Every structure is written in structure tokens, then in C-alpha cells.
Amino acid sequence: MLPTHHRTAWDDSETRRAWAKLVTCAFLGQLLWPAAWLGLLAWYVSISISWTLWLFFVPLLYTFYRAFLQPAYISWAFHTRRLLRAYPWQVFEEPRSGIGEIPGATDGDVWLSFPNPERPDETLPMILKVHVRSMWWRRRLGRGYTTAKAARARQVWFAGDPRFAAVIAVPGPCRLYVVQQRPSGDRGVADTHGASAAALERARRAGVRLPDPDSVAP
Template sequence: MTMNLDKQGFDGPVAWETPGTRRAFLLWTARHLARALVWVALWWGALYVTLLLPVAAVVPMVLVLLSIGTMALVALGRLAMGWRMWRILRVYPWRQLSGAVRITKGKDALFVLPDPDSPEKVVSLKAPAGLFRTWSHEALKEYDEELWYAGDPRFACVVAKPGLRGLGYLAQPTAYNHRTSPRRKGLSPEARRRARAIGARVAD
């Protein structure tokens, strides 16, 4: 694993001020908004068709409605992640890293990134394969060759392919979940400040 930047940690201008970041984020938002609107429109269309069908045909259409509704909720959930991504991009600088991506036995994508306070240590962030996606080496090739990331892998990060393509969001299970214990140890004052600035949970 090699770091392509001379500086590590939190040095450098925040990602939002880097040329190309705002355009990449707007494109990401527009793409996911379009997907969400399409699924919502399909759900309403399927509901309208269901109301016109005879009673005998309603049961299979309910299954269709549930399937489309699930996809709509997934799309809306991904769109909602944009708020957290925006906050991360306004707090952390971009970093570049090669050889940082693995595929687990369960076909999840694992991003192995340096600890900002102790660069000799690494922290892993997982991108689950999910029900409708399995990660492949080909899909992750560009991320592995030159990964762009902004954030603190102990909490959450925005990742991208070279040229700020393929923006993605990764978070630790403890970063925002109030049912888990917040991180306490190994955090510098600057790391705590930035984590709180993105809304992540940090113990006092």
C-alpha cells in the first residue's frame, strides 16, 4: 500500500475547495435523484394499474408494488446519504491511495485506509455487496489503482475513482448509530473536532 501524497492526516484544503469536487457531487446528486424519482413514479404507476385490475389480479400486483417500493426506498436512502457526503467534503481534504481495496469471502468491498493520527496503522471500511450487487475485481480496479478518499476511516469517508468519478459513501457502524458505543480512544483533538463537524458520534 503506497500513499501518493506527501502529506497525510488532515493537512491540505478541504475537498469541497478542490477543483472538480462540486461538479462531481452535483452529478452524483442528480443521478441518484433521477433514479429515486423513476422508482417513485413506477410505484405510483403500478398502484394506478392495480386499482384498475379485477380483484383476482390484485395479489400478484401487490408483490410487484412491494418490490418496486423496496427499490424506491433504497434509492431514496442513497440520495439521503448525500447530506453526510456533503458535510464530509466540507471538512476533510482529499487523499490518494493505491492498493487499498480488497474483496472479502462474502463479496463485500473492503477499503483499507491509514489512521489519520497514526498513519502506520490501517482502518477498514466495508461496502456491503447487498441483495442486488456483488463486487468484482473488475468493478473495483480503478478504486484499487488510485483511490481518492476524504474523511476519517474511523468514522466515515467519501471515496472516488481517479478524476472524481464513481463517488461513494462509507461509514463505520458506530459512527452514527446511537445503539452502539461511540469511539473514545486514539483520537487527537483535531480528529474529534472534525468528527463532530460531520455529525459523527464521539465520546467526551
């Protein structure tokens, strides 16, 4: 059941439990992926047979990649918590989604579209970044729902502001994932999309990088 009565998503015990699982997996990965890489490397060195290199190359490369990537997973877990503490859950039934065909998206970019909180008649697409954690969502969005398993993404929980950043999830909540608008310029800050002062302040509390308040016209 959607916890719509809570002031923020973080006030819901199931949400906190889902986040605890997310951050635990992130920290475990920080320990296990480097250990797996070192273990494979030690195994290869101990065998000392050159023709076996091709057997170890792919696992070594992948475990090194995951070990290198894992600090970003931890950072994203805490960014997720900041968003959950700032915004309530909203539920969207079959939000519009697609692949490419919007400004700023390549042919392979999957996106979801949500209404602007201050202009409900305007929708804002949010592009999912291409990396390991986005694959579950990318398989279930953009090309339609072909299986009962994929249909789990028909209802999307949303905690955030589509002008800046948000956490999306399937009912439960499960599969917490951060989506955010791409920076609008070289400074790496988000476009304010004409947001009110209150909306901008809330976004800053949620960890969104925005232009300096003095540079934003009232």
C-alpha cells in the first residue's frame, strides 16, 4: 500500500528498510569486489600457465570495474536518502516513457516523463543513465510491457522533483533508483525551470546542485 499519508518518503518504515538493503549491498560490494579481484589475480599467478590468461581476463576485468565503480554506489545510496528525506512518494500509473526521440537523448537513451509540480500541463522527461544499476529499469521501459514480470514497472513510485532529481521505485518500494536532469551548462548545475524559491530550497536540501541563489532571478 502506498504510504501517501507520510510527509516524506523516509517517514515510511518500508522505505527505510529498502534503503538499508541498498546501502548494505553497496558497502558489501566495496569489500567483496576488490577481494574477488585479488583472489582471481592470486589464482592466476599461482597457476602460472600463460594459455589460461584468456580464462581469467574477463572475470578480472569485470571485478576490477565493479571495485572501481563501488564508491559511486555508496555515494548514490546516500544521495537516495537525501531525496527520500526531502520528498513524499507519489504514484504514477504507466508514466510516459520511451527511447530517444527527445532533446538531449541519444537513440539508445531510455527516459520517463513526469508532470512539472508547478505546471501540471507540462511534462518533463528524465533520462536514465546507462550503467549496471539502470539495466533492470531499461529492460522494462521504452519498448512496452511484454511479460508479467515487466509489468511490475507499470506503476512507478516517485519521490522528488522532475525538474531536478528523484528516486523512482516499483511498489513496495523496491528497485530504488535515482534519476536526475542533466546539467544545463558547463558548470554542471541544473536548470531551475522557473521553480519557486521554496522548490529550489527543497532541492538544495535534497542534495541537488543548483545555481547560487543570488544568481537566480526572483
